[in-house]
Amino acid sequence: MTATDATAPDDLDAMMLDIGARARASARALALTPGPRKDEALKAMATAVRTEAEAILTANAEDVADATAGGADKAFLDRLALTPERIEAIAAGLDVVAGLSDPVGSVLAAWTRPNGLMIERVRVPIGVIGVIYESRPGVTADAGALCIKAGNAAILRGGSESLRSATAIHRALVRGLNEAGLPADAIQLVPTRDRAAVGAMLAGLNGAIDVIVPRGGKGLVARVQAEARVPVFAHLEGICHVYVHAGANLDTAKAVVLNAKMRRTGICGAAETLLVDRAVASTHLQPLVAMLLDAGCAVRGDAAVQAADRRVTAAAAADWSTEYLDAIISAKVVDGIEAAIAHxxxxxxxxxxxxxxxxxxxxxxxxxxxxSAIVLVNASTQFADGGEFGFGAEIGIATGKLHARGPVGVEQLTSFKYKVRGNGQTRP
Amino acid sequence: MTATDATAPDDLDAMMLDIGARARASARALALTPGPRKDEALKAMATAVRTEAEAILTANAEDVADATAGGADKAFLDRLALTPERIEAIAAGLDVVAGLSDPVGSVLAAWTRPNGLMIERVRVPIGVIGVIYESRPGVTADAGALCIKAGNAAILRGGSESLRSATAIHRALVRGLNEAGLPADAIQLVPTRDRAAVGAMLAGLNGAIDVIVPRGGKGLVARVQAEARVPVFAHLEGICHVYVHAGANLDTAKAVVLNAKMRRTGICGAAETLLVDRAVASTHLQPLVAMLLDAGCAVRGDAAVQAADRRVTAAAAADWSTEYLDAIISAKVVDGIEAAIAHxxxxxxxxxxxxxxxxxxxxxxxxxxxxSAIVLVNASTQFADGGEFGFGAEIGIATGKLHARGPVGVEQLTSFKYKVRGNGQTRP
Incomplete structure (x- = not known):
């Protein structure tokens, strides 16, 4: 199928439903595939990405040229652009997923009833995962690999600006699937720029999609959460707090606050608000605020924080609920732990x-x-990451309370079923 | 608030949003309530149900009188009517839930990262559960108790015909909450017959409801699944199969098939289709079919099954996807395990x-x-029940693959969070 910008609605619907049906069919085969075969496919994908690096770079150069001509900004182009190093990182990521242990089939619980029935709760794949993302072409490989590892089929819908790059990467993934004898439909890339394809996925493709994972900015996630008729694993924003309690060690506070805010400002686990307990404001507030300002972070504070350093500007009401994703922090003095928690x-x-x-x-x-999904003591909020949790890799972070909460790794992409073994038991 | 049949839309919306806000506020308190306090409340509820049995029976008699005058059928009246025995069963059910172990706070997993971060995955309540049910007044107590046990606030919406009965039972539950010092808003009953209240709950009450559990017939569940904007734990139907494989022992097959179909025909775990392997059709089919017919079960079969007993009628295409919930079974001869699984x-x-x-x-x-959520070997499908699984009590069975699958007991009414303890770790 050739990539297109827009498709007749009927054709698009038919194409998307066909993608869904093929995903569902391949999910059944994939669910029964032994772990070593899946790992073989993942390793073959990594090899194919390396082998086809040139073709991927060529496709990416066209995407970048179009985006540049279209006036994309520097940050966007940075997310879109691939380099030989980034392609190697994509391949290495596939090898990492291949090396994770297979979650499917593990026995989560087992018990025997008084009547002799042996009940097991066993991990099984969810089925079909829809992943909707934006300009980073590498997500094609990350997301596809995690879905496969957990025994799920994936339907991937990347940003329209990165379609050529994603298509080239996807070709390498399919080559890996083929080499291991897995169904090629196990990882499908929606081959159109038509935005109606996203709507079709959010409607669930006639029951073919079990869960949607959006990966991208707030605009994308908000649309997915508002429109999806199937469950979504996502977080809309990460408005993360660091609360410096009355019993805080100042050195610990400085190290953690600086890291939580400034290590990388654009990630969801970056701190956006500093709360300092009034009990230690006289000793801790000024050094913390000065440290942040000296590190190049703008500080928007309440009156007490403004009094601590003349470089602090006044926080508006909206600041307390703003995810800056930038070198800006809101800061406030609170009256004790209860007030901190309430805030x-x-x-x-x-x-x-x-x-x-x-x-x-x-x-x-x-x-x-x-x-909150993750609460920490004396550690940086930037540890909110599947890799840092030891999950090996993650497809995102979830703030919903059902099924997946916090980092979404391979285990969170599984479900379970009950296997019950008897010898003729009937219910009285 | 007085029960009403219809409310001005603005008033209803305001009332429902208020119920949601109060549930959310009480959920926070409830989440932090120690298990023994919750159990104290549950036991006080049981006592109150017993103490107020007379008042509950009086309210119920009015409901039954109205329903009778309205022409309700016998099965409906049977579900609606309470007796002293049924009230005692309701109270005993509350005591059972009090005796279950508290799921909240249990550590599901714990590990330490190479950098010394100690990560725990800990069970926490979900928050607010909306339960939408039909005429059985006892669900008021069952559902409320399970939600409370798991640390959740409950918003209960019973059938309009049972509103007086549910209100009387609810009064006893609130008395139990009060006696244990728990917030009375932790279990709220929607005090109106207005069906628009259900729509408001399905819309989520402005984010106040985390999950909806429908308890009732297919019509109710289908509406909830179609309209809910929040997650739903439910099954639409239980089209359960018993497959008699080539290696089946005939006595085991007879015992299990009879029990799976006939023990109780109206429950979701009742078998609706019998599949007999062609390899044993000559020996097993006739005895199984005759047994069912002799037990008063109508059999609708394919040609081979019709040939086995002249009392068998022809199955239509629709029979294979029909949940009879009655003494009727569809039956078919299949060519091996692959064909059975495919069916x-x-x-x-x-x-x-x-x-x-x-x-x-x-x-x-x-x-x-x-x-399927539950797969059994040599045991009756009628074991699909939280009590039979050892969960103590259940609020229903789920066929969705996310979060809850199979019997939904107290554990399935919880979520989890990550507690991370460090000593100043920052992310490199």
Whole structure:
């Protein structure tokens, strides 16, 4: 099929439903594929990506040229552009996924009932995962690999600007599937720039899609969450807090706050708000604020924070619920842990929040009461990442409370079923 | 608030949003309530149900009188009517839930990263559960109790015909909450017969409802699944199969088939289709079919099954996808395990399916390949029940693949979060 910019609606619907049906059919085969075969395919994909590096770079150069001509900004072009190093990183990522242990078939629980029925809860694939992403072509490989590893078929829909690059990478993935004898339909790339394809996926392709994972900015995620008729694993934003408690060690606070805000400002686990307890404001506030400002971070504070350093500007009401994804932080003095937790519950996004304290009771209270996917004590919010959790790789972070919460790795891309073995039991 | 039949739309919306907001607020308190306090409340509810039995019976008599006057059929009236025995069963059910172990706070996994970060995955409540049910007033207590046990607030919407009964039971539940010092808003009953209240719940009450559990017939579940803008734990139907494999012991097959179909015909785990392998049709088909017919079960079969007993009528195409919930079974001879699995995948509802065989390889293949929430070997499909699984109690059975699958007990009404403890770790 050739990539197109727009398709007649009927043709598009038919094409998308066909993609869904083929994904569903291949998911059944994939669910029963032993782990070593899946790993063989993943390794063959890595090899194919390396072998076809030249073709991928050529396709990417065309995407970049079009995007440049279209006036794309520097950040966009940086996400879009591939280099030999980035292609090697894509291939290496496939090898990493191949090396993870197979989640499918593992027995999550097993027990025997008084009547002798032996019940097992066993991990199985979910089925078909739809992944909707933007300009980074490498997501094609990451997402496809994680879905396959967990025994799922993947339907990938990348950004229209990166379609040639994604198509070239996808060709390498299919080559890997073929070499291992897995169905080529197990990873499909939607071959059109037509945005109606996204709508079709969000409608579920007639029941063919079990879950949608959006990977991209807030605009994409918000659209997916609003329109999807199937479950979504996603977070809309990461408004992460670091709360410097009355019992905080200042050195720990400085190290963690600086890292949480400034290591990388554009990731969802970056801190967006600093809360400093009034009990230590006289000793901790000025050094923390000065450190951030000296590191090039703009600080928007309440009156107390503004008083700590003349470079601080006034925070507006909207600042407390803003995800800057930039070298900007909002900062506030709070009256104790209860006020800190209340602030986080009111303005946070239930993603990742940290407390800095040497006080055991306060630490445990924060861990218990803050209703976020990830809560940390004395550690940077930037650890909110599947790799850092030891999951090997992740397809995203979820802030929903059902099924997947926090980093979404291969285990979170599985479901389970009950296997019950008896010897003629009937129910009285 | 007084029960009403219809409310001005603005008033209804405001009332429902208020219910949602109060549920959300109480959920936060409930999530932090220690298990013994929740159990104290549950036991006080049981006591209150017993104490107020008279008032509940009086309210119920009015509901029954209205329903009778309205021409309700016998089955409906049977579901609606309470007796002293049924009220005692409701109270005993509350005591059972009090006796279950508290799922909240249990550590599902714990590991330490090379950098010293200690990561725990800990069970937490989901938040607010909306339960939409029909005429059985006892669901008010069952559902409310399970939600509370798992640390969730409940918003209950019962059938309009049972509103007086549900209100009387709800009063006893609130008395139990009060006695244990838990927020009365933790279990709210929607106090109107206005059906628009259901629509408001399905829209999620402005984000206040985390998950909806419908309990009732196919019409209710289908509406909920089609309209809900929040996740749903449910099954639409239970088209359960028993496949008598070539390696089946006839006595086992007879015991299991009879029980799976006839123990209770109206439950979702009742078998609706019998598949007999052609390899044993000559020996097993006639005895199985005759047994069912003799037990009062109508059999609708393909040509081979019709040939086995003249009382068998011809199955129409629709029979293979019909959930009878009655003393009727469809029956078919299949060519081997592959054909049996293909039939189940095509016509089944991914609920519960069983194979009868002494052949280990066939049993394991069936367990592996049939993509249903529950797959059994040599045991009745009627074991599809949270109590039979050892969950103590269940709020329903789910056939979705995300979060909850199979019986939905207290554990399935929880989520989890990650608690991460460090000593100043920053991300390189």
């Amino acid at each position: 986080i519950e009111r303005y946070g996004s239930h993603h990742t929040d940290a407390i800095i304290t040497e006080d055991f009771t306060a630490a445990e209270r924060f861990l218990g009461e803050v209703d | 189940i995948e095509r016509y089944g509802s991914h609920h519960t399916d069983a194979i009868i065989t002494e052949d280990f390889t066939a049993a394991e293949r069936f367990l592996g390949e049939v993509d």
